[in-house]
Amino acid sequence: MIQPTAKIWHNGEFIAWDDAKVHVLTHALHYGTSVFEGIRCYDTRKGPGVFRLAEHIRRMFDSAKIYRMTDLGFSRAAIEQACKDIAVVNGLSSCYIRPIAFRGYGDVGVRSLGNPIEIYIACWEWGRYLGSEALEEGVDVCVSSWTRIAPNTLPAIAKVAANYMNSQLILMEANLHGYTEGIALDTAGYVSEGSGENIFLIRDEVIYTPPLGTSVLPGITRDSVIRIAIDLGYALKEQAIPREWLYIADELFFTGTAAEVTPIRSVDRIPVGAGRRGPITEHIQAEFLAITSGAQHDRYGWLSLLDSRSSAAA
Numbered sequence: 172m173i174q175p176t177a178k179i180w181h182n183g184e185f186i187a188w189d190d191a192k193v194h195v196l197t198h199a200l201h202y203g204t205s206v207f208e209g210i211r212c213y214d215t216r217k218g219p220g221v222f223r224l225a226e227h228i229r230r231m232f233d234s235a236k237i238y239r240m241t242d243l244g245f246s247r248a249a250i251e252q253a254c255k256d257i258a259v260v261n262g263l264s265s266c267y268i269r270p271i272a273f274r275g276y277g278d279v280g281v282r283s284l285g286n287p288i289e290i291y292i293a294c295w296e297w298g299r300y301l302g303s304e305a306l307e308e309g310v311d312v313c314v315s316s317w318t319r320i321a322p323n324t325l326p327a328i329a330k331v332a333a334n335y336m337n338s339q340l341i342l343m344e345a346n347l348h349g350y351t352e353g354i355a356l357d358t359a360g361y362v363s364e365g366s367g368e369n370i371f372l373i374r375d376e377v378i379y380t381p382p383l384g385t386s387v388l389p390g391i392t393r394d395s396v397i398r399i400a401i402d403l404g405y406a407l408k409e410q411a412i413p414r415e416w417l418y419i420a421d422e423l424f425f426t427g428t429a430a431e432v433t434p435i436r437s438v439d440r441i442p443v444g445a446g447r448r449g450p451i452t453e454h455i456q457a458e459f460l461a462i463t464s465g466a467q468h469d470r471y472g473w474l475s476l477l478d479s480r481s482s483a484a485a
């Protein structure tokens with residue numbers, strides 16, 4: 172269960188957690204009309220820092236633009252500031268921040284452009300997404316019988332609520348069959364992504380990840396890991412991955428804001444490599460965790476430190 176905090180940001184104001192309610196005829200509830208983000212704030216050695224805040228908010232505005240939500244009523248900079256403020260107001264130094272913009276109450280029907288856009292930003296404490304052991308031990312996954320959303324149906328680049336019905340089919344099936352997560356293939360049968368994570372594969376010391384054309388969300392963690400891997404001197408290729416590569420990979424891992432860098436130790440009950448976290452995964456994971464914890468210098472400028480003097484704290 173989610174742990175409530177004191178406040179939620181709504182259209183520019185802080186309201187009580189319990190007051191952040193919507194009408195049952197809210198458009199998004201019926202038609203999936205919402206764009207959102209999931210962002211981590213880390214308790215770094217230099218104080219709380221939000222990871223790649225500008226990139227997340229840019230993706231949220233991109234998602235909105237794709238769905239013709241052209242005026243969210245706030246600038247990107249204002250939403251970035253609000254994401255920091257809500258963490259400060261709630262006194263959290265480490266949390267998950269969830270900005271969401273959606274078509275609200277007005278007309279009911281598929282026609283949505285006249286309905287008002289509401290923006291809320293909540294945050295809460297969130298631990299290890301795929302279980303506490305996952306980062307070290309790795310997770311057991313299956314290839315889903317569900318295909319990832321086709322490119323000409325729901326755009327995968329947009330992080331919108333509707334896409335997560337596909338994710339839920341993938342995850343429900345995987346969980347009910349005893350797996351922690353499912354990997355979906357794209358419409359051509361190539362590896363796409365997990366229900367809520369991007370995927371990386373390692374074979375003969377080369378790192379591979381599916382390109383954006385294979386119905387993947389352009390993950391911020393994916394991008395971070397690509398940059399870390401290249402800087403650490405690894406060869407990295409974005410290319411289509413056939414399903415059976417999953418079975419003969421040396422190493423596999425997921426990336427995501429929630430999952431961070433999570434090793435995969437088996438696919439369809441076939442052990443990946445030695446059946447535990449591999450050395451390259453460990454290397455990249457350690458570097459990622461060192462940057463997000465502040466143990467390693469933030470050489471990419473990825474952390475926006477919370478300003479305790481921000482307007483919200485006053």
Ligand code: PPE
Binds near residue numbers: 338367368428
């Ligand atoms: N693919 C999907 C489908 C996805 O939902 C995520 C994030 C990613 C890839 C990785 O993207 P990024 O977070 O920018 O590296 N999934 C969110 C899932 C959490 C949830 O259950 O909701 C997340 O990690 O925040």
